[in-house]
Amino acid sequence: MAIRTEALRTGGPARPAPPLAVSHRRxxxxxxxxxxxxxxxVLGGVIIIASILAILLVIAVEVYPLFKPPVAAPLAVAAxxxxxxxxxxxxxxxxxxxxxxxxxxxxxxEFVPLIAERGLSPVAVPGLAGARxxxxxxxxxxxHALGTSDGRVIPLEVKFGVxxxxxxxxxxxxxxxxxxxxxxxGRGRAIxxxxxxxxxxxxxxxxxxxPTDLIVQTVVERKALIGAxxxxxxxxxxxxxxxxxxxxxxxxxxxxxxxxGTSRGQVLRYDLRDRATPAAVEVVTPGTGAPVTTxxxxxxxxxxxxxxxxxxxxxxxxxxxxxGGVPRLTRIYExxxxxxxxxxxAASRRDRGFITADSGGRLHVSYxxxxxxxxxxxxxxxxxxxxxxxPKADGLLAIGxxxxxxxxxxxxxxPEVTLRTLFGAVWYEGYPRPEYVxxxxxxxxxxxxxxxxxxxxxxxxxxxxxxxxxxxPLALLAALYVSEFMHPTIKGYVKPVxxxxxALPSVVLGFLAGLWLAPMxxxxxxxxxxxxxxxxxxxxxxxxxxxxLPAPVRGRFRPGAxxxxxxxxxxxAGWLAIGLGGLAEAWLLTGDYRGWLLSVLGxxxxxxxxxxxxxxxxxxxxxxxxxxxxxxxxxxxxHLRAGSLALGATRWQTALRIVLPTASPGIFSAxxxxxxxxxxETMIVLxxxxxxxxxxxxxxxxxxxxxxxxxxxxxEAPEGGTLFRVLFLAALLLFCLTFLVNTAAELVRLRLRRKxxxx
Numbered sequence: 001m002a003i004r005t006e007a008l009r010t011g012g013p014a015r016p017a018p019p020l021a022v023s024h025r026r027x028x029x030x031x032x033x034x035x036x037x038x039x040x041x042v043l044g045g046v047i048i049i050a051s052i053l054a055i056l057l058v059i060a061v062e063v064y065p066l067f068k069p070p071v072a073a074p075l076a077v078a079a080x081x082x083x084x085x086x087x088x089x090x091x092x093x094x095x096x097x098x099x100x101x102x103x104x105x106x107x108x109x110e111f112v113p114l115i116a117e118r119g120l121s122p123v124a125v126p127g128l129a130g131a132r133x134x135x136x137x138x139x140x141x142x143x144h145a146l147g148t149s150d151g152r153v154i155p156l157e158v159k160f161g162v163x164x165x166x167x168x169x170x171x172x173x174x175x176x177x178x179x180x181x182x183x184x185x186g187r188g189r190a191i192x193x194x195x196x197x198x199x200x201x202x203x204x205x206x207x208x209x210x211p212t213d214l215i216v217q218t219v220v221e222r223k224a225l226i227g228a229x230x231x232x233x234x235x236x237x238x239x240x241x242x243x244x245x246x247x248x249x250x251x252x253x254x255x256x257x258x259x260x261g262t263s264r265g266q267v268l269r270y271d272l273r274d275r276a277t278p279a280a281v282e283v284v285t286p287g288t289g290a291p292v293t294t295x296x297x298x299x300x301x302x303x304x305x306x307x308x309x310x311x312x313x314x315x316x317x318x319x320x321x322x323x324g325g326v327p328r329l330t331r332i333y334e335x336x337x338x339x340x341x342x343x344x345x346a347a348s349r350r351d352r353g354f355i356t357a358d359s360g361g362r363l364h365v366s367y368x369x370x371x372x373x374x375x376x377x378x379x380x381x382x383x384x385x386x387x388x389x390x391p392k393a394d395g396l397l398a399i400g401x402x403x404x405x406x407x408x409x410x411x412x413x414x415p416e417v418t419l420r421t422l423f424g425a426v427w428y429e430g431y432p433r434p435e436y437v438x439x440x441x442x443x444x445x446x447x448x449x450x451x452x453x454x455x456x457x458x459x460x461x462x463x464x465x466x467x468x469x470x471x472x473p474l475a476l477l478a479a480l481y482v483s484e485f486m487h488p489t490i491k492g493y494v495k496p497v498x499x500x501x502x503a504l505p506s507v508v509l510g511f512l513a514g515l516w517l518a519p520m521x522x523x524x525x526x527x528x529x530x531x532x533x534x535x536x537x538x539x540x541x542x543x544x545x546x547x548x549l550p551a552p553v554r555g556r557f558r559p560g561a562x563x564x565x566x567x568x569x570x571x572x573a574g575w576l577a578i579g580l581g582g583l584a585e586a587w588l589l590t591g592d593y594r595g596w597l598l599s600v601l602g603x604x605x606x607x608x609x610x611x612x613x614x615x616x617x618x619x620x621x622x623x624x625x626x627x628x629x630x631x632x633x634x635x636x637x638x639h640l641r642a643g644s645l646a647l648g649a650t651r652w653q654t655a656l657r658i659v660l661p662t663a664s665p666g667i668f669s670a671x672x673x674x675x676x677x678x679x680x681e682t683m684i685v686l687x688x689x690x691x692x693x694x695x696x697x698x699x700x701x702x703x704x705x706x707x708x709x710x711x712x713x714x715x716e717a718p719e720g721g722t723l724f725r726v727l728f729l730a731a732l733l734l735f736c737l738t739f740l741v742n743t744a745a746e747l748v749r750l751r752l753r754r755k756x757x758x759x
Contacts (some may be wrong), residue, residue: 003580010228012247017461018419023079027178027617027673031049032477050099055735056732056735057281059728059731059732059735060178060732062724062725062728063728063729063732065413065414065725066414066722066725066729067419068414069374069419070365070374070375070410071195071410071411071412071413072377072396072408072409072410073408073409073411074373074380074406074407074408074409075114075115075407075408075409076113076407077112077114077405077406078114078116078117079112079113079117079405080081080112080115080403080404080405081102081104081110081112081399081403081404082104082108082110082122083104083105083106084105084385084400084401084403084423085102085103085104085105085385085399085403086103086104086105086133086135086136086146086403087134087136087385087402088135088136088137088138088147088193088194088386088686089104089136089137089138089144089346089386090102090103090104090136090139090144090385090386090399091386091387091397091399092142092144092274092388092746093114093159093388093390093391093397094160094171094173094391095160095390095391095392096162096169096409097114097115097390097394097395097397097409098113098114098115098116098171099111099112099113099114099120099160099173100112100114100117100388100397100405100424101134101158102124102171102386102399102403102416102720103125103144103277104403105132105133105145106132107124107125107128107131107132107133108122108123108124108125109110109122109123109124109125109156109158109175110122111173112405114405114407114709120173122586123175123360124506125146125156125177126155126177126235127154127180128148129147130135130469131148131150131152132149132187133146133148133149133550134147134148134149134190134191134192135147135149135191135192135193135194136194137193137194137195137196137249139196139197139198139253140198141349141391141619142157142158142159142160143155143156143157144156144157145194145196145205147190147191147192147193147194147207148180148190148191149191149192150188150190150193151182151183151184151185151187151189151191151209152180152181152182152183152186153181153183153191153205153207153217154176154177154179154180154192154274154668155177155178155179156175156176156177157175157176157178158173158175158176159173159174159176160172160173160174160736161173161174163195167215171296171469171623172697176298176727181205181217182208183205183209183215183217183235183243184215185235187209189209189210189213189534190209191207191208191209191212191381192208192209193207193208193246193248194206194207194208194249195207195249195250195251195258196251197251197253197254197255198253198255199253199254199683201218201220202218202220203218203219204216204217204218204219204272204275205217205253205623206238206251206252206258208246211245211246212239212241212242212245212246213237213238213239213240213396214234214237214238214239214246214260214600215235215236215237215238215280216237216272216275217233217234217235217236218234218235218236218275219231219232219233220232220233220234222672224686235728236276238270238278240260240268240280242262242264242266242268242438243264244263244264244266244291245262245263246260246261246262246263246288247261247262247263247291247292247293248292248293248294248295249261249295250259250295250296250297250304251272252297252301252302253297254301255272255275256271256272256273257269257270257271257272257318257501257540258270258278259295259334260292261291261292261293261295261306261308262291262292263291263292264286264289264291265285265286265287265288265289265290265292265308266283266286266289266292267283267284267285267286267292267295267304267306267316267329267571268280268282268287268564269281269282269283269284269318271331275566278283278374282329284316284329284331286306286308286312286314286331287306287308287310287312287314287315288310288312289367290308290309290312290567291308291309292308292309293305293307293309293341293342293644294306294342294344294345295307295345296345296346296347296354297347298315298347298348298352298354298368299347299348299349299350299351299352299445299446300429300431300444300446300448302317302318302430303316303317303328303332303352303368303429304316304317305345305347305354305356307338307342307343307345308341308342309341309342310337310341310506311335311337311338311339311340311341311342311347312334312337312342312357313335313336313337313338313342313356313364313366314331314332314333314334315328315331315332315333315335315368315371315546316329316330316331316332317329317332317429317430318373319381319430319431320332320432321432322433325336325343331372332368332371332427332499333357333368333427334371335364335365335371335372335373336362336366336373336376337338337359337367338356338358338362338364339360339361339362340358340359340360340362341358341540342356342358343357343358343359343383343384343385344356344357344384344385344387345357345387346389347389347478348389348393349389349391349393350391350392351367351393351415351416352369352388352416352448353365353366353367353368353374353389353393353412353415354366354367354368355387355389355396356387357384357387357398358384359382359383359384360382361378361379361380361382361383361384361400362376362377362378362379363376363377363379363384363387363398364376364377364394365377365396365412367408367416369416369417369421369426369428369448369449370415370416370418370420370421370426371420371727372418372420373428373670374412375412377396377722379398379400379403379406380400380404380406381398381400381401381403381406382400383400383401383402384398384399384400384401385399385400386398386399386576387399390410390667393410393412394409394410394411395407395408395409395410396408396410397438412722413722414451414722414725415681416451416722417451417544417722417725417726421451421452422451422452422453422454422726422729422732423453423454423474424436424452425452425456426450426452426677428450429448434456434696436452436454436455437450437455437693438450438451438452438453438455438456438570438693438704438709438721439693439715440713440726441723444482449581451720451722451726452601453706453726453730453733454695455693455694455695455703455727456693456704456705456706456709456730457706457733458695458703459689459693459694459695459703459704459705459706459735460679460705460706460707462610462677462697462703462735463472463610463613463614463617463678463681463689463703463705464678464679465684465732466610466611466613466614466617466618466699467613467614467617467618467620467621467623467678467681468618468671468674468675468678469614469618470614470615470618471618471619471621471622471625471674471678472625472660472671472674474618474622474624475621475622475625475626475670475674476625476626476629476667476670476671477629477631477675478498478622478626478631479625479626479629479630479633479667480492480655480660481493481563482626482630483633483634484633484651484654484655484659485560485562485632485655486560486563487558487559487560487561488560490560490561490563490564491560493591495627495630498622498623498626499627500623501622501623501624502620502624502627504625504691505621505683506620506681506682506683506684507683507687508682509616509617509619509620510616510683510684510685510686510687510688511614511687512616512673513612513613513615513684513687513688514608514612514687514688517615517616517688518607518608518609518688519607520561521611521612521615521729522605522607524578524581525581525593525605525611525700526581526582526584526585526589526593526623527569527577527578527579527580527581527582528577528581528611528626529581530577530580530581530584530639531573531577531578534573534577534580535570535574535577537571537573538569538573539566539569539570542565542566542569545661546562546565556651576670588645593605597700599606603698603700603701604698604700605700606690606692606700606701606702607690608658608688608689608690608700608702609689609698609699609700610698610699610700610701610703611687611699612688612689612701613685613689614699615686616684616688617678617681617684620677620681620684621674621677621678623675624670624673624674624677625670625673626670627670627718628666628669628670628673629663629666629667629670630667631666632663632666632667632670632720633659633663633666633667635659635663635664635666636659636662636663637662638656640658640659640662641654641658641659643660643726644657661756662756664752664756665749665750665752665753666749668745668748668749669745669746669749672741672742672744672745673745676738676741676742677740679734679737679738679741680707680734680738681705681707682705682708682710682711683711685705685707685708686707686708686711686712687705689703689704689705690706690727691703691708691709693709706730706731706733706734707734708729709729709730710731713727716729
């Protein structure tokens with residue numbers, strides 16, 4: 001009937017009605033495509049999560065060895081010495097820990113194989129002529145001085161020759177003796193203790209020949225322009241006035257300070273800079289009055305280790321007081337005490353590690369920078385007389401009073417790393433107080449690595465703070481104006497331009513900030529300080545002038561186009577602020593604002609500083625915050641605006657009290673994403689800050705961020721070394737910081753969304 005009616009109405013043949021159902025084949029294809037798309041999306045998300053977890057795992061694997069406890073494994077010794085070692089530094093070992101040597105009490109240098117039986121003959125000390133070796137002092141790698149019972153000093157140098165044949169290493173020891181020198185002339189008293197130094201000015205020897213009697217030998221070699229050089233030697237007594245007797249000696253490698261331990265538990269410091277007139281400088285009491293039994297220096301000869309009969313071990317340095325003044329001997333750290341009297345100290349030649357031994361057969365492995373005792377070991381023999389730290393810091397050697405040797409393999413690749421040294425204030429050598437310092441490399445072998453991450457975390461937060469201080473107000477106010485007040489036509493041009501700013505490479509921004517912006521800012525700092533008030537006054541003045549214009553004139557401009565009229569006002573205000581800044585500098589700041597900052601406020605102006613970084617990094621962060629915030633504001637339902645305006649609210653009141661709270665979750669997310677962008681920024685911070693790891697909130701000083709530090713130091717860090725792993729720890733900190741910030745931001749965003757979802 002319907003077909004017939006259609007034919008009658010159109011006057012032609014009737015057409016069949018189209019099918020009402022979609023083809024089953026097309027529906028099946030769409031369902032299949034939807035399923036594959038969903039699976040691909042899920043797979044992509046899983047791959048991203050797995051990649052992030054893999055990165056975290058790699059970083060954690062590199063960081064974990066930093067916090068592994070040290071391990072000392074005892075090793076079997078192939079032989080032992082034939083008798084007790086001579087008091088003092090009377091033992092040593094080659095760098096491969098195959099052969100040890102011991103200066104025994106009966107006047108022989110015995111070579112003791114450690115890993116295999118070898119026929120090594122002892123070497124007799126020449127020229128003893130019935131005398132005995134009473135003490136041994138070490139003053140360099142393999143260099144010793146032997147004190148005798150008749151007042152002489154015999155130099156000894158132990159060398160190890162290494163040869164390879166058919167892939168087999170052979171270590172051959174050699175003892176080389178020098179010419180004996182008579183120190184106690186006329187009386188020939190036995191030398192009880194020795195201390196030596198070999199500075200550039202000439203060798204210096206201090207010998208104890210009585211309870212309080214010292215002899216100082218000075219040798220000066222004068223080189224003549226023509227002819228042979230002259231060797232001038234002088235001996236002078238150094239009587240010590242004290243209650244008790246001298247029980248320990250230590251002389252630094254520069255020959256400047258002599259330290260005496262006494263039987264009354266005191267440490268005396270003598271100044272030997274003027275060798276002709278040694279002077280007593282000060283007296284300190286390290287412990288509770290127990291006799292000082294041994295003194296020793298850590299590598300570099302600036303940190304003195306003191307051990308006493310009560311088992312106490314402490315380190316001391318000659319440093320100026322915190323408020324300035326004459327340097328004084330100051331206690332730095334107190335270490336774990338021994339159960340018996342400390343009998344020997346041996347320092348590592350590679351780092352600030354050292355060993356102490358006691359008469360009960362116990363050894364402590366400690367580290368001078370951290371102030372911690374890392375290991376406690378029990379020797380196979382009691383009454384330890386001498387200990388040795390292997391040259392590569394990978395082994396320990398202890399010799400008891402019966403000549404038996406104890407040998408350990410030490411696995412402690414990162415002794416300087418603890419939570420305290422990484423994040424706490426550490427008392428480094430030469431510093432008047434504990435401080436936070438990052439200084440990973442130095443120019444000498446005895447450099448003390450300073451690996452505090454606190455200045456880097458501080459610098460990261462400082463740069464982020466100043467960047468957000470500039471970026472957040474500008475980005476949010478711009479987003480609010482563009483979303484609520486700007487004309488749609490102008491908005492169509494402004495928003496894409498701002499979004500394109502995010503595509504600028506950070507290396508380009510850093511390059512411009514370091515080479516162009518920093519010198520320009522340095523010239524106009526007073527003008528920049530005056531820019532906010534001058535700019536605010538200019539905009540208010542323009543507003544008053546705008547309102548005084550006749551209505552027909554104002555009507556020629558479309559609503560929302562006022563920003564174009566403010567462009568010349570902003571440019572004129574900037575020009576005026578810079579001009580007023582120059583006048584203010586000339587009249588109020590004595591013509592040099594940098595000198596005024598330093599003299600009045602105590603602030604130093606660095607050309608590449610936080611102000612430059614704040615401007616450059618703020619420029620990089622603004623597009624991200626602006627785009628996300630503007631999208632959040634634009635997505636607020638239109639009926640909320642209409643309802644507010646219908647109730648009599650102004651557009652400004654509507655924007656602040658309705659639109660802004662409703663969009664607050666998105667705005668907060670925008671700020672947090674900008675925070676993450678600023679925290680992880682590398683190139684701008686690297687090129688515009690000067691990379692000075694200082695802890696100063698001044699906007700005129702530089703800093704060093706974690707990301708920039710990784711970029712600077714990782715290419716030159718030895719793989720697997722302490723610096724290498726600490727840099728990975730810095731990366732882990734960045735990862736955790738970003739994760740925590742993003743997690744907190746998401747929680748706050750969800751809470752704000754629940755709060756304003758009914759608007």
